[in-house]
Amino acid sequence: xxxxxxxxxxxxxxxxxxxxxxxxxxxxxxxxxxxxxxxxxxxxxxxxxxxxxxxxxxxxxxxxxxxxxxxxxxxxxxxxxxxxxxxxxxxxxxxxxxxxxxxxxxxxxxxxxxxxxxxxxxxxxxxxxxxxxxxxxx
Numbered sequence: 001x002x003x004x005x006x007x008x009x010x011x012x013x014x015x016x017x018x019x020x021x022x023x024x025x026x027x028x029x030x031x032x033x034x035x036x037x038x039x040x041x042x043x044x045x046x047x048x049x050x051x052x053x054x055x056x057x058x059x060x061x062x063x064x065x066x067x068x069x070x071x072x073x074x075x076x077x078x079x080x081x082x083x084x085x086x087x088x089x090x091x092x093x094x095x096x097x098x099x100x101x102x103x104x105x106x107x108x109x110x111x112x113x114x115x116x117x118x119x120x121x122x123x124x125x126x127x128x129x130x131x132x133x134x135x136x137x138x
Contacts, residue, residue, distance in 0.1 A: 035104060
């Protein structure tokens, strides 16, 4: 069956919420984006569901277990259409706290702090969707 996934890769991200705040992660590489913030995540592997990829990427990048929830925002095209970014809300499971295993820095941001960090361009539309979500929930 010919599907969108067959045409382009899917990159997932996690908007990890805790106490009304979201986890923002500063890239450590490559140099042109180092220091810019993103939602943690990565490529969906063949045969893997998007939510399984969210959970795997959070374990690899942050050393935590998360429970992925609903999609947040719209599909964001990446790099001339080679992939699409899809971000999911997620919550921490257990007592482990995120660690910067692959990132330069981690910050927990409240809704009024979302603009306090330089986001990667692909994450900006998701930040706006997150702002609306947190404002409605708050």
